[in-house]
Amino acid sequence: MGATGRRSCEGCGAGLANDNPGTLCSPCSRRFGRPGMRRPTAKDDEFWRRPAVTEALRSRHFGQFLHAYRHEHRPALTQAEVGRWLHLTQAQVSRLERSASPPSDLAKLTAWATTLHVPERVLWFKLPESAPAKPRATTGFGWFSVRSRPPRSGSVGLPDPIDVDSLRDMTTTFRQLDNRFGGGHARAMVSTYLVEEVAPALHRSRTGAALQEFVVAVAELNQLAGWMAYDVGDTMNGRRHLHRALQLCQKAGDSALAAEMLAGMSHQAAHAGNGPVSVSLAQAARDTASGTGLAALVSETAVMEAHGLALLREKRASIAALREAEQAYTRAPEQDRPTWLAYYDEAYLAAKMAHCLRELGELEQAERFARRSLEMTAGYERGRLFNTALLASILADLREVEQACAVGREALRLASSLKSARTVGYLRDFARRLQRHDSLPVVAELGEELRAAGILER
Numbered sequence: 426m427g428a429t430g431r432r433s434c435e436g437c438g439a440g441l442a443n444d445n446p447g448t449l450c451s452p453c454s455r456r457f458g459r460p461g462m463r464r465p466t467a468k469d470d471e472f473w474r475r476p477a478v479t480e481a482l483r484s485r486h487f488g489q490f491l492h493a494y495r496h497e498h499r500p501a502l503t504q505a506e507v508g509r510w511l512h513l514t515q516a517q518v519s520r521l522e523r524s525a526s527p528p529s530d531l532a533k534l535t536a537w538a539t540t541l542h543v544p545e546r547v548l549w550f551k552l553p554e555s556a557p558a559k560p561r562a563t564t565g566f567g568w569f570s571v572r573s574r575p576p577r578s579g580s581v582g583l584p585d586p587i588d589v590d591s592l593r594d595m596t597t598t599f600r601q602l603d604n605r606f607g608g609g610h611a612r613a614m615v616s617t618y619l620v621e622e623v624a625p626a627l628h629r630s631r632t633g634a635a636l637q638e639f640v641v642a643v644a645e646l647n648q649l650a651g652w653m654a655y656d657v658g659d660t661m662n663g664r665r666h667l668h669r670a671l672q673l674c675q676k677a678g679d680s681a682l683a684a685e686m687l688a689g690m691s692h693q694a695a696h697a698g699n700g701p702v703s704v705s706l707a708q709a710a711r712d713t714a715s716g717t718g719l720a721a722l723v724s725e726t727a728v729m730e731a732h733g734l735a736l737l738r739e740k741r742a743s744i745a746a747l748r749e750a751e752q753a754y755t756r757a758p759e760q761d762r763p764t765w766l767a768y769y770d771e772a773y774l775a776a777k778m779a780h781c782l783r784e785l786g787e788l789e790q791a792e793r794f795a796r797r798s799l800e801m802t803a804g805y806e807r808g809r810l811f812n813t814a815l816l817a818s819i820l821a822d823l824r825e826v827e828q829a830c831a832v833g834r835e836a837l838r839l840a841s842s843l844k845s846a847r848t849v850g851y852l853r854d855f856a857r858r859l860q861r862h863d864s865l866p867v868v869a870e871l872g873e874e875l876r877a878a879g880i881l882e883r
Contacts, residue, residue, distance in 0.1 A: 463502070464621065465510050467542040472497065485549040486527035487534055491518065494541065510621075511537050512613035532602050532610035532844075539598050540614060552598070588626065588635075592642045597764075600649055604805050608656030609844030615650050637677045644673035644682060645765055648689065655693055656807075658846035663693060684713035684722055685765060691729040695736060695780075696847075703733030721762050721769050724753035728777045735784035743781055750774065768808075772801040776812050783819055791819050807848065810839040814851035821858040829859060830871045837871075837878060852880045 472478065481493035495502040504518040513521070521528065528534060535552055538545075545552045595618060602611040623643055631639055651666030667686050674683035687710035694703035707730035714722045731746035754774055762769075776798035782791035795816035801809055814836040820829035833855050840848045856875055862868045875881045 463506060465541050473544065473547050479547075482547050482549070484527075487537060488521040488524050488527065491537075492522045510540055510617070512617050530610075532606040535598070535602060536611045536614045539595065540618070589638050589642050592623065592626075592639070592646065593764075596642070596646045596649060599646075601804065603649065603653055603656070604807055607807055607843040607845030607848065608653035609846075612650070612653040612657060615646070615653060619646060619650060637679075640673050640677040641679050641682060644670040644677065644679070644686075647673065648686060648765070651689070656845045656847050660693065660697065664690065667693075680713050681717040681719055681722060681763065682765065684710045684717065684726060687713060688722075688726050688729050691726075691733060695729070695732045698736065700733050700736030703736065704730055705733075707733055719757075719762060719766070720753050721757035721766055724750045724757060724774065725766075725769050727753060728774060728781070731781045732777060732784075735781040738785070740785050743785060747778055747781060750778075768805070770802065772798045772812070773808070775800075776808075776815060779812075779815055779819065783815075783822070788819055788823050792816070792823065795819050806839065807843055807845055810836055810843060810848055811851055813839060814848075814855050818851075818855040818858050821855060821862075824862075826859070826862050826865060827867060829855075830867045833859070833871060834874065837874060837880070840878070840880075849880055856881055 473482075475497055477493040478490070478497055481490040484490070491507060495504070495507055503515075504522075505515040507513075508515050508518040511518070531550065534550055538548060538552065599611050599615050599618075623646060627639070627643055647666045647670035651663045651670060654660075654666060655663030667690050671683055671686040671690075674680075674686060687706050691703045691706035691710060694706060707726055710726040711723070711730060714726045717723075727746050727750035731743045731750060734743035734746060751774070754771070757769075775794045779791045779794040779798060782788075782794060795812065798812040799809065799816065801812070813832060817829050817833035817836055820826075820832060823829075833852075836852060836855065840852060852875065856872065859868055859871070863872060872881065876883050
């Protein structure tokens with residue numbers, strides 16, 4: 426329960442009425458809370474060897490497979506039941522099964538296969554693998570340079586309690602889909618999984634360390650749901666899910682993950698242009714992170730504060746926070762870090778620095794860090810688009826029009842595979858900064874491409 430005492434729905438994050446004794450709001454209860462509903466379960470090898478199933482899998486048509494999958498259950502699953510699992514209507518399942526052309530959207534295929542527990546060995550496409558370890562620099566960027574410390578020895582982690590592994594595996598899969606294709610592709614799946622699978626499991630009998638580990642894992646999934654909502658422009662539910670995640674972290678006593686949630690809230694406030702709220706949340710995050718011993722987390726919370734201060738045009742304070750962020754980061758490569766913080770690498774920090782410096786009018790330095798931010802690990806296609814569009818916007822401000830258009834065109838190309846409202850926002854911001862040069866043919870040509878892609882209105 427948060428500071429206001431208001432309870433939240435464990436499915437969608439909406440506030441619960443005072444007279445509602447349960448954990449789901451009325452819409453979620455109607456959709457997912459009816460007793461007797463069947464749920465997708467893992468099948469044994471015999472199921473996947475059945476002739477109807479193997480023949481359907483050989484067709485490489487998910488609709489045909491879905492038809493066989495339904496009818497191999499006893500009693501057979503209805504299209505409505507399977508549709509509820511996959512967040513499709515009965516009519517959509519029917520069209521999928523009858524379609525002559527197989528679906529080819531890899532994000533949807535992956536999410537459907539994951540939800541139905543289809544083993545990768547029988548599929549005709551690969552499920553996402555765990556992200557490779559990111560190379561971590563051992564020195565600073567050189568602008569706020571400090572001396573690195575010698576590396577420390579690593580530590581061996583304890584095994585996770587039962588039930589936590591599957592939840593974290595699902596969160597990892599959804600996170601990979603989110604990073605590759607944008608929040609719009611798998612958000613519905615995450616919402617369904619939270620309501621139908623995770624919320625009921627949260628109230629099963631667990632005690633001690635097992636309960637704590639499971640609550641933290643649920644918090645991580647709520648965090649992802651919050652970022653997905655934010656990515657598609659649903660800022661209200663984005664805040665709700667992050668607030669729910671923060672509550673769970675506090676319940677579990679995980680101050681490090683709580684600091685990460687506060688940093689995420691600060692990030693969202695900064696990108697909404699709300700400097701005062703961004704700074705306030707970042708300072709709370711820094712206070713919480715200071716006692717965790719995680720240098721990467723300390724660095725992240727410092728750079729979030731720097732961004733908020735830059736929006737307020739507090740140049741000296743922002744630069745000081747940037748310096749602290751870099752100094753902390755030089756200690757981060759020495760440490761193992763939690764999975765949920767693995768994304769925070771040199772490229773991410775460079776992008777945040779570029780944002781801050783652009784707001785402060787330090788465009789040459791901003792360009793330097795924006796270029797550095799493109800030295801990214803594979804698997805973060807949406808982040809690559811953001812950083813590419815950021816560089817294009819800085820080049821536009823620097824009046825490097827030819828370069829700005831070339832980089833902006835690359836950002837537009839990257840956007841074609843993403844379902845993300847934020848990608849549109851980044852590209853529109855770039856186009857706005859380029860407007861002063863719209864009399865130039867190269868700018869006019871790119872403007873037409875942006876209109877054709879639906880980024881700008883005709």
